[in-house]
Amino acid sequence: MALVTLLRDWATTSARDLTALIVDHGLRRNSNDEAARVAARLRSMGITARVLIWDGNKPTTGIQAAARDARYRLMLDWCRAHGVSSLFLGHHADDQAATVAMRIDHGSGIDGLAAMRRVAPRVMPGGTVHLFRPLLDTPKSALLAFLQDQDVAWEEDPTNRDPRYERNRTNAAIADHPNRERHSARLHQLSHRAARAADALSHMTDSVWQVHARSGTCGGVQIDLSAFAVVPEEIRLRLLIRAVTQAGGIEPGLSAAERALDRISASGALTLGHAVIRHIDGELVITRERRNLPRLSWPAAARVLEWDGRFRLEASSDITQSLTVGPGSAEDALLPCLYLEQTLLGCPLTGPVALPGDVNVRAMPLHLLSA
Numbered sequence: 001m002a003l004v005t006l007l008r009d010w011a012t013t014s015a016r017d018l019t020a021l022i023v024d025h026g027l028r029r030n031s032n033d034e035a036a037r038v039a040a041r042l043r044s045m046g047i048t049a050r051v052l053i054w055d056g057n058k059p060t061t062g063i064q065a066a067a068r069d070a071r072y073r074l075m076l077d078w079c080r081a082h083g084v085s086s087l088f089l090g091h092h093a094d095d096q097a098a099t100v101a102m103r104i105d106h107g108s109g110i111d112g113l114a115a116m117r118r119v120a121p122r123v124m125p126g127g128t129v130h131l132f133r134p135l136l137d138t139p140k141s142a143l144l145a146f147l148q149d150q151d152v153a154w155e156e157d158p159t160n161r162d163p164r165y166e167r168n169r170t171n172a173a174i175a176d177h178p179n180r181e182r183h184s185a186r187l188h189q190l191s192h193r194a195a196r197a198a199d200a201l202s203h204m205t206d207s208v209w210q211v212h213a214r215s216g217t218c219g220g221v222q223i224d225l226s227a228f229a230v231v232p233e234e235i236r237l238r239l240l241i242r243a244v245t246q247a248g249g250i251e252p253g254l255s256a257a258e259r260a261l262d263r264i265s266a267s268g269a270l271t272l273g274h275a276v277i278r279h280i281d282g283e284l285v286i287t288r289e290r291r292n293l294p295r296l297s298w299p300a301a302a303r304v305l306e307w308d309g310r311f312r313l314e315a316s317s318d319i320t321q322s323l324t325v326g327p328g329s330a331e332d333a334l335l336p337c338l339y340l341e342q343t344l345l346g347c348p349l350t351g352p353v354a355l356p357g358d359v360n361v362r363a364m365p366l367h368l369l370s371a
Contacts, residue, residue: 001038001154002143003090003135008047020049021078023071027058027159034155041153052078064165076122079129088132091116094140097187098170100194105170109254110201113194137188205238213243219310219365220247220287228284229265237261240272243286246367248274249309274308295326309366316360323355 011018221243
């Protein structure tokens with residue numbers, strides 16, 4: 001409510017459109033009533049409001065993570081559908097401190113300790129949506145005082161006090177610290193410093209990647225082994241994670257990547273994520289492994305399908321019948337996804353494929369679209 005009140009004034013003075021998105025997760029009784037009250041309150045303030053509902057079955061474990069994923073998906077889908085490129089989020093300094101504390105407890109690396117960023121792009125079909133967190137340096141107490149001063153009411157979510165959830169336990173531990181404000185400020189300061197270090201390391205990694213790494217048409221990566229061997233260990237680790245994520249479609253965990261890096265100088269192949277890492281002719285070669293390639297149903301109503309975390313398949317117009325995309329051959333009436341040795345391992349389409357009804361399907365590597 002503090003964020004949207006501030007944004008209302010900014011949007012008015014800068015002649016911008018503002019829509020408030022309210023997510024009803026449907027996890028508590030009467031949550032729909034709360035969402036309706038907030039929407040009515042916003043409209044009375046002259047703010048357009050939309051309620052987004054998380055439908056379907058809810059998980060019995062990992063509820064908060066699933067709710068977070070659903071919340072972002074609903075909001076980003078709304079932005080994409082309405083041509084919106086800026087999504088503002090209300091995370092504040094207390095949220096950042098709790099995130100850093102949890103990342104420390106989980107043994108995160110520098111990137112994890114950087115926690116939430118003030119600006120973060122999300123690449124999506126049809127364009128990029130930028131996430132903005134303008135309140136990330138502002139304590140929750142200051143936001144509550146602002147709302148009281150503006151005579152703006154808000155809703156309290158009772159699950160934010162439920163000790164079953166890690167974030168709530170972390171918030172309680174920070175609140176119980178003998179020097180709460182200083183402790184919270186130190187955690188927040190750590191996120192700033194970690195973000196600064198992470199940005200510098202990413203810049204160094206980019207420089208090495210541009211000179212010594214080559215990408216194949218199917219996302220595979222080749223890195224000059226002599227150059228790889230002499231860069232600092234942290235840069236080698238980041239190069240490895242980037243190559244494996246691109247080639248295999250999923251980002252490996254930090255601990256697994258560290259273990260793989262320790263073994264990478266030995267001869268023979270090793271796997272990480274969904275990728276295979278080999279030494280070939282003085283190069284580190286990372287390609288998609290053969291197992292776990294997905295078979296997905298592509299419904300007739302959809303023109304876009306993301307496959308294996310590596311490719312976006314796009315149809316030039318509506319397809320007339322559902323298709324199955326995955327390992328197989330043309331004789332199986334699948335879109336080609338053949339295990340062609342060496343150059344085309346795991347590549348779904350080597351060129352545009354013509355379908356009935358003058359529909360052409362192309363596969364575009366996601367790593368190129370997000371570059």
